[in-house]
Amino acid sequence: MNVARHFQISVIAASLVLLAGAGCRKPVPPTGALVLTQSSATAAATPASDILDSRYPPGSRVVLMEAPPGSGRVQVLSEGLAAAGNPVISYDGQRVFFAGKASAAGDWQIYQEDLAGGRPQMLTAMPGGAMSPTLLPNGSLVFASPVPKIGGPNYSQPPSALYVQSPGGQPRQLTFSSRSITEPTMLADGRILFVSTQPPESSNSASGPALFTVNNDGTEITAFASPEDSASSIQQPRLLADGRVAFLISQSGSSAAEFVRMARPFQSRAPLFPGVTARVSSVEAASNGDLLVCAENSSGAKASLALFRVNSTATGLGTPLLADPAWNNCEAVEVSPHRQPMGRLSTMDLTKSxxxxxxxxxxxxxxxxxxxxxxxxxxxxxxxxxxxxxxxxxxxxxxxxxxxxxxxxxxxxxxxxxxxxxxxxxxxxxxxxxxxxxxxxxxxxxxxxxxxxxxxxxxxxxxxxxxxxxxxxxxxxxxxxx
Amino acid sequence: MKKRVLVILLVLTGLAGVALWLRQNYWTDHMLRMSHQKNLAKVTCFNCHLVSTDRLRWAQPRPHHDAPAGLAVSPDGKKIYIALDDRDEVAEADTASRQVLRRAKVAGRPFGLALDAAGKNLFVTCRDGDRLAVLDTQTLSETGSVPVGMAPVAVAFCRTAAGDRLVVANSMSDDISVLSVSPLQELGRPSAGRDPFAVAITPDGTRAFIANRLVSLATGHTIPASEITEIDPMTARTARRETLDSAHQSEGICAVPSRPWMLAPLVKVRNLVPITQVANGWVMSSGLAVTDIKTGNVIQMPLDEANNYFADPSGIVVDPAGRRAFVASGGGDVVTVVDLERLAGWLEKADPAAKREAVYDMSLAPEYVTARIPTERNPKQLALSPDGGTLFVAERLADSILVVDAKSVAAQGRIVLGDGGLNDPIRRGEKVFTKAGFTFQNQFSCRSCHPDGHVDGLSYDFDTSGIGDNLLDNRSLMGVAGTEPFKWNGKNPTLEVQCGPRFARVLMRTDPIPQKELLDLTTYIKSLPPHRVATRSADGTLTPSQERGKAIFFATKTPGGQEIPHERRCSTCHRPPLYSVRLSFDVGTGGMFDTPHLLGVAASAPYLHDGRAQSLEELWTIYNPNDQHGVSSYMNKIQLNDLVDYLKTL
Structure with missing residues (x-):
């Protein structure tokens, strides 16, 4: 009798604890959801002063789109911002970080938002703006600042550098190059991959953009890939699930997706989708190894940017997953927990100079x-x-x-x-x-x-x-x- | 009764307290005099007193596991024989059903296996038994045994004009036993390199090639080299010694049927380059030695890729057509597939300079590496079915044999031998010890520098505030329990500190090993007993020379009657039973260094903190000019030999 009574009490207590826990827990972001950057497909082009203005024109927005894409609920995450883009999902799949600007004349800064609901919260206040958020395994934010102006080097503005900012902390500069450093992203081995330019003095290499790495404390600056046949620009380098590093390359007014060869010819670039001639605006890895690709949808009446999902060995893009004549789908990332990169203990001693x-x-x-x-x-x-x-x-x-x-x-x-x-x-x-x-x-x-x-x-x-x-x-x- | 004991204890404690109070200067003085330390902060009574090895982890019983070592496949491909050294057993399994059919007890830690041409006799090297056993495959029972060198680990069978031969690699006596099969007897024992570990015979049976794990004896500052020893199995004579510059840890070797090649995996080491980074193979990388069996020329080829490493290459097999080689990566948990035709194509086009530089080119391996087959933990030995259709991979720390379709490189299933030892912290710790996944880009594991927990015989230039000023001899982990503090400067009080954040920062270049895995790792390290030594008799009695050496070790006066100062007696710093008081001393080598224990010291050359002494003799003949490392200037050659003879028994 006593045993049964104890059991009953235990069950009731456990239920109460579970209910209380459930009440406190935040709603989980919906499975299969995507975070997209969208820009109006019909708005007239406006002059851009920096590279994010040209990538994300006024009205660009970051949205959470529940599955299935196109028919699921769409929630604007960058509500109240004049423009937004460049979304990155936290490793636990609970938050999104993106670049946004509060007004058309303002600076781009990094924002964070809880995917289960909330308002965008500005994390940075960098003079000249901040762009390209990425996350260290310990939750610190890495970004580039200032946002480079269009038209090349400008000595009135310092070259862009990478900064790291721990949650609630102040930004600390990570890189100290004479050239602009942008587009940081994490590699699985814990290094930060970024885009900068080769010094023109290199006798055997071109002086165009190339990929470099540093450790999470800014040590060990190393060239990662420096295409000999340098393109006019390299954007959005991303680590794919199969270990390849993909990036977007601009040449002759178009942009294509390519990857870095780790075999010979070493560190040369090769097309990611050899059969695709359409303009590609982003490539991101999905949790199952697929690729989320935003590219021109040439099959539609109007060539807007559509979202495709392909496997990592695909040579073409196939049928779009999401194509909207009203919106260019510029970027897409999957809302899911994903593997943290390796960490690294710093060997720096800040008391030294x-x-x-x-x-x-x-x-x-x-x-x-x-x-x-x-x-x-x-x-x-x-x-x-x-x-x-x-x-x-x-x-x-x-x-x-x-x-x-x-x-x-x-x-x-x-x-x-x-x-x-x-x-x-x-x-x-x-x-x-x-x-x-x-x-x-x-x-x-x-x-x-x-x-x-x-x-x-x-x-x-x-x-x-x-x-x-x-x-x-x-x-x-x-x-x-x- | 209890009350009485309590009263006596209280009285004794009180008396001791009074004595201490009265004589506190005496005790301080005693500790200063006996420890020879300027500061007593690190000195306790237990540096000298109440030290026992009995309670150390390595002296306790430990669980045993079904870890597969050597493999041999029957000529008809229907059966596979598996050495289970930790169980003292050999297992026979059916390759079709992947079931173990029977097991036989074989004493002395059976490790390496080879079958005769008909598959009737299975030859088994017994690593701790120092013998070669013969098993009848019909009955799976032992029919013969013959003593060989110390710690035999590999055996190969071959047919020569003079009859059938067996070639055995004796890893601890650094030699090779050549035996006739009928009668089973040793014909000769030519010397090998250091730690011979694998044997392969040329297809015509005229030559045996032996891969050696450790580099030849050298000082810490010289470029290390291991060797591939070539002998004539008919005459038991050494034919040639090929040098592998800056390469070691070859645990496998295999002939290529269609080409005049002998292939041996290796670790390409860069121990003399200051470890300012580990990226780009700065500390070590994996490679494959391609030896031309006609000329003896060796070309080292890389097996790793830029930003992607496959640590601790071990076993190797080549298919019967000589088209593909399979190399196990014990730290990376893959088997690498090498297309030998593509490799040959590259070598044909390469000029001599390109061949010399090949192993430094981290973009080269994708030219001939066509696949990486994932495995369970710690793939070591490999075997192929005689038709080359099935690859067997000994997953040593998973207690299983992975069965792979060699053509498609698809896994077919496993022969399950045991449970992997998940409930044994020592086994879990060994998995951490051998896992390269804790280091940047999977470049190496603890085992990469500490094969079997011992040493690789190298000194490494560790990163400090300076560059190039911290060349340190690698110290054995065997028998290390109870000898804290650790590190040559004695700064790490525990193994957990030694293997935790410090290593992550200076060597692994990653986050530290998580706490749970770290505790398993240190449990494993503490379970490693001191290295077995060759010169200690089974009953512990010493030879006359060793007895004389012992007297020198514990001497308080020179033979001429002069008092040896207390701080310059061997036994002051190297006090039994650990042969270390675990304090730092200046022995005239450039600073204060932690006193290493001497258990198994014979096997851990080179010596001194930077590995400058190649041998124990050199400690006193070269590096003790002022008698700071013990008073040795009075010793003649015989006395020094006696002392070294004794040290080799510890």
Whole structure:
């Protein structure tokens, strides 16, 4: 009798707890829902001052569309904003982050909204605006700022850089290049992939946009893919479920989806959909490995942007999943929990103001003329102290094995000139890379191929005292181009 | 009675307290005198007293598992034999039904397997028994046994003009036993490289190739190299030694029927490059050594891809047509499929410089790697059915054999041997230890530097505030329980600290291993007993030379009667039973360093914090000019040999 009574009480108590829990829990975003960026297909074109204005004209909106697309309920998430786009879903599938602007004349900033209901909440207040939100595994927001103006470099505005902002915290700058850095996105290994431009001094590569990576603390700036046949612009790099990195490329007024080859020819680009000639405006990975593609729907009466869902090996786009003559469906992301990238513990020490650079062989490069070039005896280290102002920090001796080691100011664009015994410049790398405070950075050579692992030898440079270079004795140097 | 004991205890405690109060300077003085530390913050009574190995994790019984080691498939392809070294058993399974048919007890940790040409006799190397056993496959019972070298791990059968031969790799005695089959007897024991681990015979039976796991003895600053040893199985003589520069850990080797090639997976190591990063294979990558059996030339080819690594390559098999090779990646949980025709095509076009540089090119592998077959945890040994149609993969830490259609590379099913040991924290910890998924881009696992929990014989230049100033000898994890603190500078008080955030920051370059997995990992490490040594007799008695060495080790005076200062006696810092008081000392090598324990020290060369001493002898002949590392200047050659002989028994 007692046992039965206890059981009854337990069941009632458990039910009450469950009911109370359910009452407190937020509604789950609907299964199969999508978040879309839509812009009016009928509105007249307006002049754009920055790259987001051109991508998301006034009236562009971010919407939550329940399944099935086209007939499910549509909820405008960017309610009250003059324009919005660039949505990213949190790893738990509960929130969306996007770029938006409160008024047509205002700056783009990053907004967050709970997918279960709510209002857009502005997360950033960056001068010059913020764009391209992406998320670290710990929930911190990474974005690019300021939003680049249309018309190329403008020295009145600093180049765009990446920032990281923990929930409720202040933004901290992650990248320190002399060139604009935009379009950050996370790779599964925890690195942040972004778009920047190759320095024009690279003798064997074009000076167009290319893909680079940094760690989540801004260390280890590394070239990821630098297409030799450089396109006029690279946008929206994305990691696909099969490990490929896709991106949009603009050429001759059109944009196409491509991916980076990790096999030979290494880091070259190849069409993602070889059979598609229509303009593609976004490619995102879906949870089952499919691709969500927004592209021109040439089959319709009017060529607006439609949404397609294809498997990752598809060569064409097939029939659109969603095509609306009134709206261009510019971007689409799936509302679902997805796998977090790997984390990483920082090796930085913010109490320090310098970092170290070890080059294993300054005479090793992918320059075809390398065999006939005299050997470098010194390396001049350059720093860009402000936009357009480059100074020489000093010279570092190159050891017999080609190695050199230098301590340089942190968080500043650093470049190099390899010098022969007469002081002639053999190779030049304009200030573009940086070290973070207390970072120990290494490279194999100057302009070395990106697919190389180092030889196993102890560089001679580590056996001699390190050359410390500071801004104190820096000499102004006119920017040089080959 | 209890009350009485309590009163006695209280009185004794009180007396001890009074003594301490009266003589506190005495105890402080005692600790300063005996520990030779300037600061007593890290010194307790237990550095010297009440130390016992009995309660350590490795001295306790542990669960055993059905981990598959060596595999052998019968000539008709109907049966597969599986060595279960942790169970002291050999299993026979039906390849069609994928069921285990029977098991036979084989003492001494059966590990490597080979069948004779008719499939009537199964030869089994017994890793802890130091013997080769013969099983009749009809009855699956032992019909013969013969002693071989120490820790035999692999065996190959071949036919020569002088009769059938067996070639056995003895991993701990660094030699190769060559035996005749009838009668079963050892004909010779030529020396190999360090830690010979796999054997393959050329198709014509004239040569045996032996892959060695460890690099040859060298100081920490020199470019390491392992070797592929080539012997004549008929005469038991060494024919050639091929060098693998900056490569080691070859655990498999296989001949290619249609080409004059011998293939051995390897780890391409970059231990001399400061570990400022791990991206781009900066620390290590996987490769395949292609040895031309006619010329002996070796070309190292990469098996990893840029941004995607397949750690700890192990077993290898080649199909009978010589078209494809299969390589197990124990850390990456895949079997890599290499198209040998495409590989040959690349090699034909490549000039000598391109061949030399091939292994550094992380974009090259997709030229000839055509598939990666996913497996359960820790694929190690592989076998192919005689027709080449079925691939068998020993999933060592899953207690299963994956059966794969070799043509389509599709999994067909599994031979289930055990439950994978999910309830055993030691086994779970071993899974963490061998998993490359905890490191950036799956580049390596704990095991990559600590094969079987031991050492790879290398020194690595770890990242610190400087670059290139922290070359550190890799220390064995065997017998490490109870020897805290860890790290050469003695800064890590526990294994959990040693293997946690610190390693994540400086080596793995990821988030730390989650707490639950970390505890399993350290439980596994603590379960590793000290390395077995060759020179200790079974009953513990010492040879006269070892006895003399022991007297030197514990000496308080030189043979000439001079007092040896307490801090310069071997046994002061290397005090039994751990042979370490677990404190740091300056032995004249450039700073204060943690005192390593000496259990199994014979097997952990090189020595000193940066691996500068190739051998135990060099500790005193080269690196102890001022008698700071024990008083050794009085020793003559015989006395030094005696001391080393004794150390090798620990």
């Amino acid at each position: 310098t970092g170290k650079i070890l080059c294993l062989n300054a005479n090793f490069s992918n320059d075809p003329a390398d065999g006939t070039t005299p050997l470098a005896t010194h390396v001049r280290v350059l720093a860009q102290t402000s936009p357009g102002n480059v100074c020489a920090l000093g010279e570092v001796p190159v050891q017999a094995d080609g190695s050199f080691l230098a301590e340089v100011p942190a968080d500043m664009p650093i470049g190099f000139e390899a010098l022969d015994e007469n002081g002639q410049v053999l190779r030049r790398e304009a200030p573009m890379i940086w070290v973070r405070p207390a970072e120990n950075r290494s490279c194999i050579g100057c302009h070395e191929p990106h697919n190389r692992a180092p030889h196993n030898h102890r560089p001679l440079a580590v056996s001699v005292p390190i050359t410390s270079l500071g801004l104190k004795n820096a000499e102004p140097t006119p920017p040089k181009s080959n």
